[in-house]
Amino acid sequence: MFDEISFDKIKRLPKYVFAAINEIKLSMRQNGEDAIDFSMGNPDGPTPEHIIDKLCESARKPKNHGYSVSKGIYKLRVAICDWYARKYGITLDPNTQACVTMGSKEGYVHLVQAITSPGDSAVIPDPAYPIHYYAFVLSGANVVRFGLEWNEKSELCVESFFAQLENALRESFPKPKFVVVNFPHNPTAVVVYKDFYERLVAMAKKERFYIISDIAYADLSFDGYQAPSIMEVEGALDVAVETYTLSKSYNMAGWRVGFVVGNTKMIDALQKIKSWLDYGIYTPMQVASTIALNGPQQCVQDIARTYEKRMEVLAQAFGEAGWELQKSRASMFIWASLPRQCAHLGSMEFSKRLLQEAKIAVSPGVGFGEKGEGYVRIALIENEKRIRQAAKNLKAFLKQF
Ligand SMILES: Cc1ncc(COP(=O)(O)O)c(C=O)c1O
Known part of the structure; x- marks a missing residue:
């Protein structure tokens, strides 16, 4: 039938x-x-004990049992911006430059839904976390791929990256509107330094594309290495958003809490689509997530x-x-x-x-x-x-x- x-x-x-x-x-x-x-x-x-304690305390308050806020409660958005200020020394506006998401996967997929139209094009290095690619495929967009290369210290081969990116921008029609990066990288664990993001932001401005940077593994850095944020680069807010998750840093994968920060136009699109699609994460989980970000980081x-x-x-x-x-x-x-x-x-x-x-x-x-x-x-x-x-x-x- x-x-x-x-x-x-x-x-x-x-x-x-x-x-x-x-x-x-x-x-x-x-x-x-x-x-x-x-x-x-x-x-x-x-999940660390103090975060669970806060969840339990908050879950006992009836005022927290109703629908929450799709873009995230204000207190959590403030905590996200404070976290960025402490960690990376940058200032973000909790109303226009931050959005809470149901894990970073949901945030990424809905962001891509909100900003992409059929026929648009995005550049995503290969290999990649599968949804980085398939979110665009589901939106009816085209994806241009090139091979990621790295050295014996698991550092990105930056020259090769930019040569291939330049080629992808030159050779593709329509010209890609989006470039997705993810460092430390899943699956290869390849890392980058701040000068990589400086070059990427400069190129985005010159060639006119938006950047989505996923830093799910930013806190899991070893051997003296510290993962940078693209937001540290001057002018990044003009062209980039960054996605982050509490899943890995705080052992909170089952909680489904993440966020996206950065460019106001992209954040506005994400907040808008989420206002149509969901009522936000259960408030006590958002309150406990505030404690995760603001609390002890040991x-x-x-x-x-x-x-x-x-x-x-x-x-x-x-x-x-x-x-x-x-x-x-x-x-x-x-x-x-x-x-x-x-x-x-x-x-x-x-x-x-x-x-x-x-x-x-x-x-x-x-x-x-x-x-x-x-x-x-x-x-x-x-x-x-x-x-x-x-x-x-x-x-x-x-x-x-
Ligand atoms: C690179 C990357 N981004 C995002 C995610 C999704 O994390 P979340 O639990 O926040 O949806 C993962 C999960 O493995 C990941 O590897």
């Missing part, structure tokens, strides 16, 4: 590339088998330190098992090229066999874009004991190649 009516838009979303791994994981668990799971960027630690350092230690342990243990990995400077991921002896399998087949035979789940790089082929992403969400167990399984697995 009604076969002639098709839902064309949803067809633009392909089958989720990670579904194959998830299905194997699920069937293993149903059979009572253990999978050591490095596949998702889902923090395993608890918990953030502790969370970053946990990932850093796990990365050290994993790189060493997997190296001893026969898989040499490049360490990260930031994020909660290691981006690893396939072990030499397994390179012929490709990232999907390697990930499936690693899970079925060694009980280790990772994300195949091809799920993040064509240029992700040859790699897998390892999320540091298992504890050190489980990492060592994984290394033992890995060693036995690699013997067959």
